[in-house]
Amino acid sequence: MKQMKHALKGIISLLICLVCICGIHITGFAAQKSSMDLQMFEKTVKLDMPKNTASFWFLLPDGTVVDDQSYMNLDLKFSETLIYERSSITLEMNGTVIETKWILDIDDQTTCTWKVKIPEDVLKIGELNELKIITTQRSIEGDCADIDNPSNWVSLLNTSYLHVSIAEKASPKLSNLYAFFYENPADKGVLETEFIVPEQADATVKAGMLKTASAVGSYYPYNDKLISHVSEKEVSQKGEHKIAFGYDDTLKSGSGSISVEDQGTYYKADIMGKDQEGFDKAVAFFSANEFMKQISRSSVVVTSDIRDRVLKHEFKKNEAGYYQFSDFGYQTVNLAGAFHQSANFTFQQPGGVRSGDDSYVLIRFRHSKALEADHSLLTVYCDSEALDSVKLSSSNADYGELKVKIPVKYLKEDTINLNIDCYNYLGKIDCSKDYYDTAWTVIDETSNIYFEPGNIGVTPSLYHTPAFNNLT
Known part of the structure; x- marks a missing residue:
């Protein structure tokens, strides 16, 4: 399974595969009936836009039989400035709405737990399940008053977990x-x-x-x-x-x-x-x-x-050093929604060899013609350092490119961490709406990364090499 890491600021979508999850607790593993507590978020997730989503993905192996005792235990904190009738939270499982509540109705304390029973018929067996948290939250009245408002926030804590009750566990094949x-x-x-x-x-x-x-x-x-x-x-x-x-x-x-x-x-x-x-x-x-x-x-x-x-x-090494994002398992990414949207990409330098100083990234993109060019921008970061940016204007709406040189200091590491941030600006809008179909920027999987061939190894590590414990 190809794994892709995306972190969207604003309309946040955290695609968290189980291979990256910590803190899972198992009971009754040897018995036919068992249960699992799956940690939903490796790190606390901060939601700070008028509308946000955060997703947790998990796989139940083919042959698993679940019962009706599963539930979500969501630990959250929220700002004291939230407006009661403008701030709600919704739980969806595989596209089915399970429950919606006013955030301030969950508890009168700003740190609380939301426990929701999960019907067994909404869980998928043998394929990925998506548990999605959706919030609408406002701290200030007025059109788009909460955009980039530091007092408008809800945090989903990393102590949150999904309890899966299993009537019969699957057998391996x-x-x-x-x-x-x-x-x-x-x-x-x-x-x-x-x-x-x-x-x-x-x-x-x-x-x-x-x-x-x-x-x-x-x-x-x-x-x-x-x-x-x-x-x-x-x-x-x-x-x-x-x-x-x-x-x-x-x-x-x-x-x-x-x-x-x-x-x-x-x-x-x-x-x-x-x-x-x-x-x-x-x-x-x-x-x-x-x-x-x-x-x-x-x-x-x-x-x-x-x-x-x-x-x-x-993975096929290209001796000339030219790769597309798709060679690293990434597909075309649609950064949809008004205001801040972003995606993270991680690239491992081929063969454990440090690439040359002329290495670069060529971003291929397109965007909605409805974006206002004076305020809409695409920016490329490497480990949180801004490298370059380009306006999202009518001249590059159908096709645009941004070539960014990778700083030498980052080529000393075995992986290159890039973040592409888009500010999709439509002007004065109703910020309670998503505008997914109107405000969007697409990063194409044919975008290039060039690792200039080199002959110096990056800092070696034996951490993931098989360890010979008992051989003499």
Whole structure:
């Protein structure tokens, strides 16, 4: 699953994948009936525009059965200046409105908890769910008086959580193995895997283990919480899933096998081969999640060699240094709504090599012709430092470009963090409305980033390299 990070100031949409969530609490994991408390926000979310949204995305694995005991526990703080009859909060789940309240009716204290029961029929199984918080909030009467008003705010605290009550938990299959190991809400946000190799493992097994680790990393290129350990025997550590590598004499010559099973407190997968040829086939199959997704069973015997197949999710290094945003998993972004809108993009320098001083970003954009050019602006930031900006005028409404050189100091890091901020100004408007269809700026996925080829490595880190705990 390609992961994209967007933070919208104003109409805020926080796309928070479970692989980035901390503080998940599990009860009854070994039993069929269980529950999960999913932390909704890694950091406190501040909403400070007349209308705001904040979304929490989560996945319930295919085969999960939920009951009617789920609920949201939203901890929030709000300004004492909010106007009672102009400030409300709404909970939506997958587009269905669950409840709306006046913010000041939740509690007479400015720090309070809003608990809402979640009907079981609004939850999706086997696909992403979106829990959305929508606020309308005013502190000053008058047209657009609350734009950039520091006293008009509501904060959604990072102690907020979604309680999911599960009548029957799903069983892992090869088709959802990656999701169970690396997207499962039962994993507390830190995705640790123990790789188990035989004593005195040969070069083929060691290479297969490293290829498996690389395949997982390439499938989740922006997940910085994938941690792997290696041992010669299974080390019982609750919460760590296991992947065992080796040979199986019961298989036919040239064949391999992959299987997965629920061990109660963790899941274990086996990647085996009759011989080196069969083992390589099994590793190649496991490393291609597109093939794994086609297997609806918990085990498979692999006889085909797919090592020459190209995996569509793999990042392809361009030796000339030219990339599009889409090469890093980003799609075209629509920054819709009046006033402040923004999106964040993170780019990892290819190959761990520091790019040359002439590296740059070329933003391709278009925008609504209704925007007023004297006040509408697109600005590019790198780690909160403003680099350059361009007016959103009639001359670039259908197509515009902004080329920005990446400062040398940021090229010393392995990742480049860009923020594109748009100020979509329509003039005097009713600020209680969104104007999504009128005020918008689109950042195209064909926008370029040029990493000038270099030969100096960025500061190295072994943090995410498989750690050999018990090998001698």
